[in-house]
Amino acid sequence: MKQVAVVGAAGMRPRRRAQSSWRGSGLTIWLPAGIMTMVLAILVLPPIGVLLQTSLTEVNETGGAGSFTLAHYAALLADPKLYSSAWNSVIFAAMATGVSLFFGGALAWIVERTNAPLRPLAYVTAFVSLGTPYVIYVSAWLFLLGRAGPINDLYRQFSGSSGIIFNVYSMAGMVLVEGFLWSPLVFLLLSAAFRRANADMEEAARMCGASVFRTFWHISLRLAQPAIIGIGLFVFIRNLESFDVPVLIGTPGRVNLLTTDIYLSITQIPPLLGHASAFSVVLIAVVAVLLYFYGRISRNADRYASITGKGYRPRPFDLGRARWLGGAVILLNFVVILALPLLAVLWNSFMPFVRPMNLAGLRLLTMENYLAVLYETSYVQLAVNTIFVSALAATLAIFLTVIAGWLAVRRWPGGATLDQITSIPLVFPGIVLGVAMMEIALWSPLPLYGTLWLISIAFVIRYMPYGMRYAYSGVLQIHRELEEAAGVAGASQLAILRRIVAPLLSPAIIAGWLFIFLLGARELSIAVLLAGPESQTMAVAMFDQWSNGQGAEASALGAAWTVLMTICACSLYFVVRRQSDMVAGS
Amino acid sequence: MTKWWRWRLQLVAICGMAASSALGAAAMAADGGLIEAAKKEGEVVWYSSLIQNQASRPMAAAFERKYPGIKVRVNAGVVSDLTLKLLDEARAGGVRADVSHGGSTFVRLKKAGLVDRYVPDSAADYPSDYKDPEGYWTAEVLSFLVAAINTDIVPPGDAPRSYQDILDPKWRGKIAWTNQMTQGGPPGFIGTVLQSMGRDAGLQYLRKLAQQQIVNVPANQRVVLDQVIAGQYPIALSTFNHHSEISAKKGAPVRWLKIEPVTATLDAVFLLKNAPHPNAGKLFIDFVLSGEGQAVFRAADYIPADPRTPAQIPSLKPEGGNFKVAILPPQMVEEELPDWIKIYNELFK
Numbered sequence: 016m017k018q019v020a021v022v023g024a025a026g027m028r029p030r031r032r033a034q035s036s037w038r039g040s041g042l043t044i045w046l047p048a049g050i051m052t053m054v055l056a057i058l059v060l061p062p063i064g065v066l067l068q069t070s071l072t073e074v075n076e077t078g079g080a081g082s083f084t085l086a087h088y089a090a091l092l093a094d095p096k097l098y099s100s101a102w103n104s105v106i107f108a109a110m111a112t113g114v115s116l117f118f119g120g121a122l123a124w125i126v127e128r129t130n131a132p133l134r135p136l137a138y139v140t141a142f143v144s145l146g147t148p149y150v151i152y153v154s155a156w157l158f159l160l161g162r163a164g165p166i167n168d169l170y171r172q173f174s175g176s177s178g179i180i181f182n183v184y185s186m187a188g189m190v191l192v193e194g195f196l197w198s199p200l201v202f203l204l205l206s207a208a209f210r211r212a213n214a215d216m217e218e219a220a221r222m223c224g225a226s227v228f229r230t231f232w233h234i235s236l237r238l239a240q241p242a243i244i245g246i247g248l249f250v251f252i253r254n255l256e257s258f259d260v261p262v263l264i265g266t267p268g269r270v271n272l273l274t275t276d277i278y279l280s281i282t283q284i285p286p287l288l289g290h291a292s293a294f295s296v297v298l299i300a301v302v303a304v305l306l307y308f309y310g311r312i313s314r315n316a317d318r319y320a321s322i323t324g325k326g327y328r329p330r331p332f333d334l335g336r337a338r339w340l341g342g343a344v345i346l347l348n349f350v351v352i353l354a355l356p357l358l359a360v361l362w363n364s365f366m367p368f369v370r371p372m373n374l375a376g377l378r379l380l381t382m383e384n385y386l387a388v389l390y391e392t393s394y395v396q397l398a399v400n401t402i403f404v405s406a407l408a409a410t411l412a413i414f415l416t417v418i419a420g421w422l423a424v425r426r427w428p429g430g431a432t433l434d435q436i437t438s439i440p441l442v443f444p445g446i447v448l449g450v451a452m453m454e455i456a457l458w459s460p461l462p463l464y465g466t467l468w469l470i471s472i473a474f475v476i477r478y479m480p481y482g483m484r485y486a487y488s489g490v491l492q493i494h495r496e497l498e499e500a501a502g503v504a505g506a507s508q509l510a511i512l513r514r515i516v517a518p519l520l521s522p523a524i525i526a527g528w529l530f531i532f533l534l535g536a537r538e539l540s541i542a543v544l545l546a547g548p549e550s551q552t553m554a555v556a557m558f559d560q561w562s563n564g565q566g567a568e569a570s571a572l573g574a575a576w577t578v579l580m581t582i583c584a585c586s587l588y589f590v591v592r593r594q595s596d597m598v599a600g601s
Numbered sequence: 602m603t604k605w606w607r608w609r610l611q612l613v614a615i616c617g618m619a620a621s622s623a624l625g626a627a628a629m630a631a632d633g634g635l636i637e638a639a640k641k642e643g644e645v646v647w648y649s650s651l652i653q654n655q656a657s658r659p660m661a662a663a664f665e666r667k668y669p670g671i672k673v674r675v676n677a678g679v680v681s682d683l684t685l686k687l688l689d690e691a692r693a694g695g696v697r698a699d700v701s702h703g704g705s706t707f708v709r710l711k712k713a714g715l716v717d718r719y720v721p722d723s724a725a726d727y728p729s730d731y732k733d734p735e736g737y738w739t740a741e742v743l744s745f746l747v748a749a750i751n752t753d754i755v756p757p758g759d760a761p762r763s764y765q766d767i768l769d770p771k772w773r774g775k776i777a778w779t780n781q782m783t784q785g786g787p788p789g790f791i792g793t794v795l796q797s798m799g800r801d802a803g804l805q806y807l808r809k810l811a812q813q814q815i816v817n818v819p820a821n822q823r824v825v826l827d828q829v830i831a832g833q834y835p836i837a838l839s840t841f842n843h844h845s846e847i848s849a850k851k852g853a854p855v856r857w858l859k860i861e862p863v864t865a866t867l868d869a870v871f872l873l874k875n876a877p878h879p880n881a882g883k884l885f886i887d888f889v890l891s892g893e894g895q896a897v898f899r900a901a902d903y904i905p906a907d908p909r910t911p912a913q914i915p916s917l918k919p920e921g922g923n924f925k926v927a928i929l930p931p932q933m934v935e936e937e938l939p940d941w942i943k944i945y946n947e948l949f950k
Contacts, residue, residue: 079692154824163832266780266819283782286681367851369827379852391654450685457693465697544682548646548674555677559653 037502038427047508048422048429055419055436058476062443063299065451070292087289091297096271104273107189107261108254114194115250119201120243122348124235126202127209128217129332131341133349137206139585140353141199145533146580147357148557148573149196153263155359156192157183158372165372184268193260195352197250200481203530207523208242208488209235217332227334242488248309249441249484252302256295256442281446291444298442306435357577364570384571394556394572398579401553404467404542405535408474409528412482415475417524420486421516425495434483441480448477449544456545465547473541478531485530489523490516525591529584536580632722635887636668638880644672645881648683648701655901663897664888671881680706687873691715699882700889702870705784707738708935710871717874721887723894730928731867731906738869738931740906741889742898745842745917745926746789746864749826753854754835760858764794767838767860768809777834779825780817784866784934787817787949788941790839792934793864793927795941804944811948830855839864843902846914863919865926866934867906 038044068080070088075081094100126137144152158164160183170180182188216238220230236243261272277294280287334341362372365380388394419437422430440448452473456464463469493516501511517524542554553576560569639645645664649657653675661673676698678686684706690697691713701710710716718736731740748767750760761767767776779786795803816834818825826840830853845857870889876882888894895905904912908920915921 079688158831161833163828262819267816279780279782282681286685368848368853369831370853387654393654393658450689453686453689454693457689457695543678544685546676546678548676551677556653558679559677 037499038425038508045428047418048427048433051415051419051422051433052429052436055415055433055479058472058479059436059439061455062448062451062476063439065454066292066295066443066447069288069447069450070296072289074287074289084289087293088297090290091293094273094276100271100273100275103186103270104255104261107186107193107272108251108257110190111193111197111254112247112251114190115197115201116243116247118194118348119198120205122198122344123202123205123209124231125341125344127206128214128235129334129338129341131334131338131345133342133345136349137202137345138588139581140349141202142529142533142584142588143357143577143581144199144352145530146537146584147360147577148537149259149539152196152356153192153259155356155363156195157264158359158363158369159355160188168373182268184264184270186268186270188268189260189264189270192264193254193257196260197253198348198352200530201246201250203526204246204484204488205239205242207485207526208239208492210522214332221332227332227337230332241491245309245488246484248305249438249480252298252305252438252441255301256298256444258444277444281444286446286450288447288450291447295442295444295447299439302438302442303435306438357574360570360574360577363567364574366567368567384567385575387568388571388575394553397551397553397556398576400467400550401536401542402583404470404474404552405532407471408478408535409531411471412475412478412531413486413524413528416479416482416486416527417517417520418512420483421490421512424487424490425498434487437479437483439480440476443477445477445538445540446544448473449541452476452541452545465545465550467550467552470542470545470550470552473545474531474535474538477538477541478534481531481534482527485523485527486520489520493519521591525588529588533580533584537576635880635884639668639878639884640670642878642881643670644674645878645885646674646676646697646699646876647885648676648678648687648698650678650680650683650703651903652901653677656898656903659901660889660894660897663893664885667888667893668884671884673885680704684709687715688713696873696875697877698873699876699878700870700872700885702741702868704866704868705931705934705938707869707871707931711737715874717872717876717879719872719883719886721883721890723887723891726908727890727906728908730930733869733931738871739886739890740867741870741894742868742903743906743918744785744866744868744904745919746785746793746822746839746866747842747845748836748838748858748860749829749840749842749845749855750836750858751829751832751834751854752856754832760856761836761860762858764798764806764860768806768813772813772836774814774816775835776813777816777818777825777828777837778839779822780819781821782938782942782945784864784929784938785822785841786839787945788938789864789866789929789934791941791944792929792937793862796927796929797862807944807948815949817949826855843904843912843914843917846917847902850914859922859924861925862927863924865919865928867928867930869931 071083071085073081073084073086091097122137125131126134160166160181162179166181167179171177174180183192217230217234220234221227225233256274258274258278261270261274262278264270265272265275273294277291280290359372362376363369364384365382366376367379367381367383370376370379416437419433423434424430443451452469453464456469463472497515497519498511501515502508506514536553539554539558542552543558546552546555557569557572557576560572647657647661651657651660657675657677661675664673665671676683676686680703683701684703687696687698687701687710696715703710707716716737720732720736720739724732724739727739731743733739748761759771761769761772778790782788784792791803791807794806797803798806815838818828822840823844825834825837826844826848828834829837829840830848840857842857842863845855848855870886872879872882872886890907892907892910895907895910898905899910899913902913904917911921912918916923919926
């Protein structure tokens with residue numbers, strides 16, 4: 016594998032593979048993407064159908080679809096603050112994306128490409144924070160940065176004033192929290208990309224006298240550019256569609272975003288879904304346009320591939336004395352993303368009721384909440400159900416998206432649509448997808464309704480876009496020449512995918528699998544809506560405690576759950592990663 | 602109002618005595634024929650949004666103990682999800698639930714033709730306010746929505762005593778309430794004000810209240826109260842009085858205020874039309890409203906609707922705490938809620 020070809024990565028220009036190529040001709044070249052398109056369409060189109068229908072009809076007395084109306088679309092335009100809301104939304108999404116990219120990207124490079132100390136800590140941080148239930152995470156942030164939180168408390172003690180130094184209920188607060196929330200995603204995606212980066216070019220640059228920063232800026236970043244743009248676009252769309260942070264933080268601060276009103280309409284009883292559906296339909300159109308342009312950017316992606324036939328051994332960069340600076344960034348990430356919020360959760364879980372974090376509170380420490388959680392035997396079944404659902408969903412989603420991602424990056428005929436199809440679910444609000452799945456299951460001849468299978472399928476659809484991002488940016492890195500070499504040697508396309516692409520892709524596959532697994536395990540709205548008496552998951556218990564207001568017990572349950580998820584994630588990651596390292600021969 | 606209330610209390614007391622003596626025996630044991638029919642069905646499906654580990658599961662367990670051979674299958678979830686499920690399941694041709702409960706969702710479900718009439722024996726002595734005149738629902742638990750203060754921040758003499766006191770400029774920007782658009786949130790507060798002051802005076806009051814710049818907290822009533830306890834806000838409106846008592850018992854600096862009239866809402870239990878197990882459903886409703894079922898609610902810190910079952914802290918109920926209430930029954934909520942939300946959107950959003 017190490018001395019197959021001598022072609023440099025930069026000199027290659029891709030050819031458009033039209034009717035025939037070395038991969039095959041006629042039917043054989045259209046078939047793979049055709050089959051994948053059909054499989055994905057079966058998953059994605061029914062919810063889109065329900066979405067369109069909901070957005071275009073009134074709700075009748077029985078809660079079903081009534082007569083045709085454009086009122087939901089009109090309502091989007093009728094928002095008197097439409098322009099300021101839209102502007103706020105774009106600013107919020109862009110700035111939060113910037114925070115995630117900067118923070119997660121810098122971290123990924125330091126961890127994967129340098130010899131900075133404390134590197135494993137960054138992975139622990141990412142996985143633990145992904146395993147922490149979302150509501151608990153956001154409220155921990157609000158608790159820390161809020162008026163009664165330790166930061167403003169310290170300020171008051173030192174300044175003697177009764178005011179606050181930082182108002183979290185503001186655009187800045189929203190951007191920070193949202194940015195931090197998604198930086199583990201960026202970190203995992205980019206670290207998979209950097210991990211397989213070819214060190215030759217970086218070393219060449221260093222040899223020619225470039226500084227570490229210049230090398231990073233002109234070589235490392237440039238090589239990862241398509242991956243970074245793809246991830247940035249993805250996080251941007253995700254932020255645009257986000258409900259929770261804009262509502263949880265924006266409402267008290269009276270910062271209005273496009274999603275604020277929509278959130279209020281879906282939290283009514285029963286939820287009014289027309290407004291949210293109309294918004295999603297509009298977003299799907301926006302996403303399609305953005306993805307079209309992204310497709311043009313990544314057309315010449317071969318130039319960026321760094322895993323070529325030439326022997327590649329990713330060597331870490333010697334930072335010299337800047338090593339400690341790198342270590343400091345990793346530590347900062349650990350403190351900001353993980354330690355502080357988790358500390359707030361732990362504090363609340365040991366308190367009889369929610370109270371400020373200070374020394375006076377220590378005398379109230381209690382194990383009561385943990386005992387209540389540990390004595391609740393029904394949680395065992397819920398945990399088993401949750402792990403089953405999430406693992407199944409992660410496996411299916413990754414399986415589908417690795418194939419789809421490979422077909423799309425390699426520009427198989429019809430491959431471009433695959434990227435579009437898999438990205439659409441990104442803009443489904445959770446509850447809209449949940450209701451769509453419920454309707455589909457109720458009318459489907461298969462006995463899916465109220466089963467764990469249904470929740471799994473919903474998760475596959477919801478998290479496919481994330482899997483696609485991992486697979487896509489992973490494949491981008493692998494140069495075609497490896498596959499061509501295998502093809503010349505007589506391997507079938509299936510064998511190439513299985514024996515060349517998949518092993519080289521393993522860091523992305525593992526990271527993507529874990530990401531979906533952890534996200535699924537902490538997902539609340541869909542899992543609660545689709546659960547039947549025999550398919551209750553941990554989400555139902557968490558939501559129950561949260562909405563019934565047992566804050567301290569919810570924190571204890573959240574903390575216990577975080578520990579369990581962390582153990583799952585870390586053990587799996589380190590076992591599989593060791594194996595994959597052996598496969599990759601590094 | 603006071604006179605009326607005293608009369609009510611007497612009525613409740615009389616009913617209570619009567620029930621515990623003569624009627625009690627009859628109400629205790631549900632009809633033998635019903636039990637037989639229920640046992641044949643073998644199970645009852647209950648869509649419940651009550652706290653699972655403290656109320657739903659203990660209730661199911663107590664029922665199964667009393668009626669061995671009938672299994673309770675609990676489908677847990679939040680009210681909005683359960684309502685969606687009930688509506689969608691019925692449209693897809695199969696009612697899957699036997700029994701459910703809720704505050705205002707009942708009317709929506711009834712309009713969709715999903716609710717059946719049933720008044721169990723055990724609810725015979727419930728006050729008429731707690732029952733549907735047409736016999737579709739019976740209140741299983743009560744909620745009282747009150748103002749609450751952080752006692753570390755607000756000195757005892759400073760706490761507002763009346764609706765007018767809340768308008769004091771010193772509270773400007775310091776009052777919080779949930780943003781949940783239900784009768785348990787700001788709309789219920791608005792409804793109470795309109796009901797007790799009359800529409801014109803009520804609207805005038807609400808306009809003044811809007812100048813207080815109330816903070817709309819995007820979370821439920823319990824979280825709002827927690828933020829008061831944590832010192833984020835000194836005072837909150839529309840919180841549940843039993844939450845304050847539970848936290849105060851653990852030492853939290855919080856006290857609820859009897860600003861009269863207190864908003865009272867009902868959580869009503871009802872039988873689904875075309876339920877797969879109608880007899881078991883009836884038997885279950887009968888049990889939930891009986892002294893045994895109400896004791897389960899009491900143990901879970903809910904406020905039992907049954908006048909014979911006091912709350913764990915008796916002062917939480919109007920009878921024990923001696924406070925006046927304005928009840929928002931399900932029909933009123935269904936009819937008026939859109940108007941209350943509209944007022945909220947105009948004045949407080």
